[in-house]
Amino acid sequence: MKATRLLSALTVLIASALNAQAADLLSQQCVSCHAISKPADTSLERMLGRGGPDLYYAGNKFNKAWLQAWLQNPTVLRPGGVMYAKTVKAGADRTVDTIDASKVPAHPKLSAADAAVAADLLMALKVDGLVTPGAFKNEPPNSMAPMLFSKLRGCTSCHTAKQGGSATSGPELYSAGDRLQPDFVYAFTKDPQKFDAHTWMPTLGLTDSDLQKITGHIATLKTSEKK
Numbered sequence: 001m002k003a004t005r006l007l008s009a010l011t012v013l014i015a016s017a018l019n020a021q022a023a024d025l026l027s028q029q030c031v032s033c034h035a036i037s038k039p040a041d042t043s044l045e046r047m048l049g050r051g052g053p054d055l056y057y058a059g060n061k062f063n064k065a066w067l068q069a070w071l072q073n074p075t076v077l078r079p080g081g082v083m084y085a086k087t088v089k090a091g092a093d094r095t096v097d098t099i100d101a102s103k104v105p106a107h108p109k110l111s112a113a114d115a116a117v118a119a120d121l122l123m124a125l126k127v128d129g130l131v132t133p134g135a136f137k138n139e140p141p142n143s144m145a146p147m148l149f150s151k152l153r154g155c156t157s158c159h160t161a162k163q164g165g166s167a168t169s170g171p172e173l174y175s176a177g178d179r180l181q182p183d184f185v186y187a188f189t190k191d192p193q194k195f196d197a198h199t200w201m202p203t204l205g206l207t208d209s210d211l212q213k214i215t216g217h218i219a220t221l222k223t224s225e226k227k
């Protein structure tokens with residue numbers, strides 16, 4: 001009884017907020033590459049075979065303004081593509097990896113109207129228990145933070161933190177302050193396997209103090225203010 005009433009209330013809410021066509025946008029144009037609900041199959045094969053990153057917790061991860069802008073004008077986030085192993089060519093001297101850019105396809109571009117609809121729909125995709133709201137305490141900037149990030153905890157061996165940088169195995173983080181919610185950065189850095197058991201990002205066992213400093217530093221990495 002209660003559940004049916006809740007369901008019909010939700011249906012009315014959704015129907016009034018979005019017209020039917022808009023609600024279909026993700027399922028028509030995006031699900032071929034992205035999971036927009038938690039996949040039942042959590043195997044390594046599923047992760048290796050997927051066409052793009054999972055979006056079923058997009059509302060816990062992204063800043064809406066970034067989503068809306070990026071969907072209209074997508075930039076490369078993962079220089080090695082969504083599955084690094086498929087695009088990397090070992091460097092001639094075996095120390096530098098190069099990426100076969102022809103294997104990193106351009107992302108579909110949305111019109112301004114579709115991007116606004118998609119950003120709303122994506123922000124509504126949330127999962128309980130992945131990201132703890134308020135985990136990032138937003139303490140004053142700490143002078144050790146950049147050093148922890150780039151040297152001591154080695155994030156920049158996989159993540160490029162400056163435009164034009166060379167780390168290719170992880171997503172770029174130079175726009176992370178625009179793109180990502182700090183509570184997500186905290187949660188993901190603390191325990192990447194919580195998001196995907198097969199993720200290639202190592203669990204680094206950082207203390208809460210280090211996580212706070214590193215998250216605070218990543219929140220300052222933006223491209224939007226430098227234009």
Ligand code: HEC
Pocket residue numbers: 025026029030031032033034051052053054055067071075076077078079081082107108110118171
């Ligand atoms: C042909 C496959 C394909 C289709 C179709 C597609 N995407 Fe993507 N998407 C990708 C890939 C690959 C990436 C990773 C790009 C990168 O990291 O540079 C991506 C990245 C994203 C990201 C950033 C995700 C992250 O974790 O960084 C968002 C948001 C996104 N796509 C939304 C959409 C939406 C909305 C649609 C439908 C309108 C869509 N995509 C359609 C392949 C696709």
Ligand code: HEC
Pocket residue numbers: 053149153154155156157158159169170171180184185188189196198199200201202204214
């Ligand atoms: C050995 C390489 C490696 C190291 C070292 C590493 N990462 Fe990652 N990181 C990755 C990969 C690969 C991903 C993409 C994971 C996925 O999609 O499952 C990732 C994803 C992330 C994400 C999510 C970004 C997004 O847009 O989806 C954050 C935040 C992050 N890493 C932060 C860090 C921080 C902070 C450090 C240092 C404390 C660090 N990483 C160290 C490889 C690494």
